[in-house]
Structures are given as C-alpha cells and as structure tokens.
Amino acid sequence: MxxxxxxxxxxxxxxxxxxxxxxxxxxxxxxxxxxxxERLSGSMRATNxxxxxPDGVTLPTLRGVLVTDDGAQVWVEVDGVATTREADGARVxxxxxxxxxxxxxxxxxxxxxxxxxxxxxxxxxALVARGTIVECRPTIA
Numbered sequence: 001m002x003x004x005x006x007x008x009x010x011x012x013x014x015x016x017x018x019x020x021x022x023x024x025x026x027x028x029x030x031x032x033x034x035x036x037x038e039r040l041s042g043s044m045r046a047t048n049x050x051x052x053x054p055d056g057v058t059l060p061t062l063r064g065v066l067v068t069d070d071g072a073q074v075w076v077e078v079d080g081v082a083t084t085r086e087a088d089g090a091r092v093x094x095x096x097x098x099x100x101x102x103x104x105x106x107x108x109x110x111x112x113x114x115x116x117x118x119x120x121x122x123x124x125x126a127l128v129a130r131g132t133i134v135e136c137r138p139t140i141a
Contacts, residue, residue, distance in 0.1 A: 007037030025052040042068035072103035091120040
C-alpha cells in the first residue's frame with residue numbers, strides 16, 4: 001500500500017463530557033476546526049461519542065461535516081483507538097477516516113480509506129486534537 005498525504009487536522013472541543021459507568025464509560029463532545037491540505041481543505045464540525053474501556057483506552061467515534069473552502073459538503077466518519085503514552089502521559093490516537101459526498105469535484109473521496117495519527121493537547125483551557133491524515137492507496141498486484 002502507498003500512503004499519500006491528504007490533510008492536517010486541527011479540531012477544538014467546544015464541549016466535552018466524560019461519563020463514568022463504574023466499569024467503563026463514555027466521552028461525548030463537540031468539535032470545530034479545520035483540515036488543511038493540497039487536495040482537501042475546509043472547516044469541520046463533528047461530534048465524538050467515544051466508548052471508554054476499563055483499561056483507559058477510548059474508541060474515538062466522530063461523525064461530522066466538512067465544508068470545503070470552495071463550499072462543497074463532505075460527510076466524515078472517524079473511528080479508532082486512543083491511548084495514553086507512557087513516556088509523557090500524552091493522549092495519542094490512530095483512526096480510520098472515511099468520506100461521502102455528492103459534490104462532483106470531490107467524488108474521489110467516496111473511495112478513499114484514510115488513516116490518521118495524532119494527539120490531544122491542552123491549549124489554555126481548550127482541548128485540541130491535531131492529526132495527520134493520509135490516503136491509503138492499494139498497490140497489490
């Protein structure tokens with residue numbers, strides 16, 4: 001497979017609730033931000049409904065809308081795993097990213113399987129998720 005740069009993502013939590021059910025929990029939040037890339041750029045808003053496991057792992061489950069800089073609407077689905085890095089306590093994540101759109105100039109996104117690696121940072125009072133998204137292109141013969 002070939003990994004091709006797609007976009008840098010930066011999303012800030014506007015609200016965040018952490019629910020504790022005793023043995024597990026749920027993280028529920030809304031995010032706003034931007035994707036920046038040569039082929040894909042725009043503003044994005046999303047909701048994260050992430051199950052939290054007893055081992056401290058969360059499963060990011062974002063659904064949202066990207067409005068590209070030229071006005072196209074793109075549905076975005078992000079699913080993955082977030083862990084705490086032992087070395088520095090940072091919250092890091094790896095996710096898949098999928099897209100769906102009716103915009104003719106972005107139809108190519110409908111078949112993209114994206115991969116994202118990133119981290120969650122505290123910036124002042126805000127939590128900011130920053131990640132790098134790549135397109136995973138098949139190369140198998």
